[in-house]
Amino acid sequence: MDDYASSDDDYNYSDDQDSVGDVFANDDLDFPLVSSKGSTTQVITKESLLAAQREDLRRVMDMLSVREQHARTLLIYHRWDVDRLFGVYVEKGKAFLFAEAGVSVDECRDSSSLAYDSVMCEICMDDVPIEEATRMDCGHCFCNSCWTEHFFVKINEGQSKRIRCMAHKCNSICDEAVVRTLLSRKYPDMAEKYERFLLESYIEDNKRVKWCPSTPHCGNAIRVEEDDLCEVECSCGEQFCFNCLEEAHSPCSCLMWELWVKKCRDESETVNWITVHTKPCPKCHKPVEKNGGCNLVSCICGQAFCWLCGGATGREHTWSSIAGHSCGRYKEQEKTAERAKRDLYRYMHYHNRYKAHTDSFKLESKLKEAIQGKISISEEKNSTTVTDYSWVNNGLSRLFRSRRVLSYSYAFAFYMFGDELFKEEMSEDQREIKQNLFEDQQQQLEGNVERLSKVLEEPFETFKDKKVMEIRMQILNLSTLIDNLCKTMYECIENDLLGSLNHGIHSIAPYKSRGIEKASELQVSWSNKANNTGVTAEVERPEESGCSSRKRARKEGLGGGFFDLNLPAEFLDRN
Amino acid sequence: MIDFARVQKELVECSKDAEGSGIRVIPKSDNLVHLIGTIPGPIGTPYEGGVFQIDITLPEGYPFEPPKMQFSTKVWHPNISSQSGAICLDILKDQWSPALTLKTALLSVQALLSAPQPDDPQDAVVAQQYLKDYQTFVNTARYWTESFAKTSSRGIEVKVQKLVEMGFPEAQVRSILEAVGGDENLALERLL
Ligand SMILES: [Zn+2]
Ligand SMILES: [Zn+2]
Ligand SMILES: [Zn+2]
Ligand SMILES: [Zn+2]
Ligand SMILES: [Zn+2]
Ligand SMILES: [Zn+2]
Ligand SMILES: [Zn+2]
Numbered sequence: 001m002d003d004y005a006s007s008d009d010d011y012n013y014s015d016d017q018d019s020v021g022d023v024f025a026n027d028d029l030d031f032p033l034v035s036s037k038g039s040t041t042q043v044i045t046k047e048s049l050l051a052a053q054r055e056d057l058r059r060v061m062d063m064l065s066v067r068e069q070h071a072r073t074l075l076i077y078h079r080w081d082v083d084r085l086f087g088v089y090v091e092k093g094k095a096f097l098f099a100e101a102g103v104s105v106d107e108c109r110d111s112s113s114l115a116y117d118s119v120m121c122e123i124c125m126d127d128v129p130i131e132e133a134t135r136m137d138c139g140h141c142f143c144n145s146c147w148t149e150h151f152f153v154k155i156n157e158g159q160s161k162r163i164r165c166m167a168h169k170c171n172s173i174c175d176e177a178v179v180r181t182l183l184s185r186k187y188p189d190m191a192e193k194y195e196r197f198l199l200e201s202y203i204e205d206n207k208r209v210k211w212c213p214s215t216p217h218c219g220n221a222i223r224v225e226e227d228d229l230c231e232v233e234c235s236c237g238e239q240f241c242f243n244c245l246e247e248a249h250s251p252c253s254c255l256m257w258e259l260w261v262k263k264c265r266d267e268s269e270t271v272n273w274i275t276v277h278t279k280p281c282p283k284c285h286k287p288v289e290k291n292g293g294c295n296l297v298s299c300i301c302g303q304a305f306c307w308l309c310g311g312a313t314g315r316e317h318t319w320s321s322i323a324g325h326s327c328g329r330y331k332e333q334e335k336t337a338e339r340a341k342r343d344l345y346r347y348m349h350y351h352n353r354y355k356a357h358t359d360s361f362k363l364e365s366k367l368k369e370a371i372q373g374k375i376s377i378s379e380e381k382n383s384t385t386v387t388d389y390s391w392v393n394n395g396l397s398r399l400f401r402s403r404r405v406l407s408y409s410y411a412f413a414f415y416m417f418g419d420e421l422f423k424e425e426m427s428e429d430q431r432e433i434k435q436n437l438f439e440d441q442q443q444q445l446e447g448n449v450e451r452l453s454k455v456l457e458e459p460f461e462t463f464k465d466k467k468v469m470e471i472r473m474q475i476l477n478l479s480t481l482i483d484n485l486c487k488t489m490y491e492c493i494e495n496d497l498l499g500s501l502n503h504g505i506h507s508i509a510p511y512k513s514r515g516i517e518k519a520s521e522l523q524v525s526w527s528n529k530a531n532n533t534g535v536t537a538e539v540e541r542p543e544e545s546g547c548s549s550r551k552r553a554r555k556e557g558l559g560g561g562f563f564d565l566n567l568p569a570e571f572l573d574r575n
Numbered sequence: 576m577i578d579f580a581r582v583q584k585e586l587v588e589c590s591k592d593a594e595g596s597g598i599r600v601i602p603k604s605d606n607l608v609h610l611i612g613t614i615p616g617p618i619g620t621p622y623e624g625g626v627f628q629i630d631i632t633l634p635e636g637y638p639f640e641p642p643k644m645q646f647s648t649k650v651w652h653p654n655i656s657s658q659s660g661a662i663c664l665d666i667l668k669d670q671w672s673p674a675l676t677l678k679t680a681l682l683s684v685q686a687l688l689s690a691p692q693p694d695d696p697q698d699a700v701v702a703q704q705y706l707k708d709y710q711t712f713v714n715t716a717r718y719w720t721e722s723f724a725k726t727s728s729r730g731i732e733v734k735v736q737k738l739v740e741m742g743f744p745e746a747q748v749r750s751i752l753e754a755v756g757g758d759e760n761l762a763l764e765r766l767l
Contacts, residue, residue: 123638123673125584146639150673153639168672 040225041519048522053202069176077101080206102173104137138172160197214238253506260411282312350414357407377461395475445485452478617689621716625724641671649723651716653693653702663697
């Protein structure tokens, strides 16, 4: 492996001579370490949760000229899909949009009941002073104590996000300001819970936002721009598939990955191995391995038995028969054993390769450290020709990214060309052609990944400048080549393999040259802060004192960990 | 906590026009958690002439949670379990509103007797019969009404008369019949 540029490798490099060209001048053509600049995914922390939904609320409030609580009710109903909401608005009109979601906008805050100083509450059937009753936007008026109990029961039932009016067949959603105010008087804990549920609806009910699956939970959620399949990295370092929340697994589809993880975890394969290679002793029940030759096996306990049927026998035997023993199960056993063996070998083939690459990229941090050591030594040499060593780190990142792809590509191939998922999709011949095509690419990729790995292991810190520049060029060339090979393999997977399926719904996260995207921190801008006070300011209710105390409570809540966003609300509630 | 003040008021309200509506609600024991409601079978249905008893249990959160209702009289109806008497009715589940009362709920149950909804069945066997063999359904429902929902008073009178004619004293016949729950044969065994 000393002569990377030797003739048999030329074939691999030929495509790239142009693009790499004068490598000395082209450092920035190489891939920078993953940057979060311009990322389409964002980290939402407990501090930015309110700000994150503010944009959506604002859009709806502006578009429809409604108050925040109505915008929220509309958005919760449409699962925070602003486009869908506007679609309904355009197609079916405002009245429909509002009625469907249970929004009543009270146009004539009515004066008729103000003529009396008491009202009869239909729920408790008591006459109550007018100031102890509340009229909702839908026009239904009941006493405050009945409203409070209603809110309490509904929140306990887990319906905080859509508490309907108490009147029979009234579809209207209760004003969140009223819910807050009344609840906090009698059940402050519940009011807090209600607040959190409303806030977290943005995560729980939104297909663009999901909790980071890290354990212990980092408290963050991730928002993506489109709900397309993608893989993301949270600011806590957790990398995951946004669709299934498992570890990033492209080019496996989520289903393939689920099956694969289960297969690897299940002991069934090991059990399978034991069934294929051993049989329990009829006397002591220990598994006994057949050591070739005839069908008489003997256990360490001294018992001899027939390998074909497992029955205890004497020791007297010839090559084809055991004295005093006959069994007719030979053929049947042989067949199933053969199948199991074949399936097992197939699994082992893919699993071994999968595992080898996975194990290698798990050593990432260690290797990084070692390389860093070599770079430090090199830098101390104060060479005038080689001043920058970023190409080493970039090469290493490329190595790990492509190892990841390679590793998961074996799990992918196991299902793509196996019977489990696509038996009906391809004829044997088609499958063979496709498998050859794919494995050809996979092998090319693998070969070059191993080459890159070897070059990176070179003790370049001990080399002369000229040799170092050679190494550098090899790393740059190999990196470009590997990136291209990954792209080609993904194209093959997406177009020729998964793309040709009739029934398959196997979508995969696209290949990212720069690796899994790091979600950027959501910027909390000044306007969000301004809006923060806007929330409370717009609530104009007679209960002014209750209102301002709530204002305080909420601010404390967001700043001082009033809500523990380390866990989803329902999880906390279960405890 | 159950709002007992409201339950009291409901009972008073309900008894006011019990004659008109035929709907009654009475406490089962001295607390107001368990109640018994009765509804007359709607006219022009196989349930006509029957009087149906419904066991009512009030949940902790009543009236903010729906009352639990279950037929204690056996009834043959697609939305009522012929085994347990469980009722499939939306207002007793997610469509409950605290503005509804026991009486309005019982009126809805009565309306359900008039208008079965076999597409949302509680008793699949009955629902199948209702859809496939309506006449048999009507006959069975009527027979069940006759057997289980007719006020026992008339039936009892017949039995009393029969036993008195056999030569037993009327007062004794009545008390024994009551003791055995109206079972003619059991009463006869005791009298002998
Ligand atoms: Zn009230
Ligand atoms: Zn209403
Ligand atoms: Zn995280
Ligand atoms: Zn996934
Ligand atoms: Zn043994
Ligand atoms: Zn032998
Ligand atoms: Zn044998």
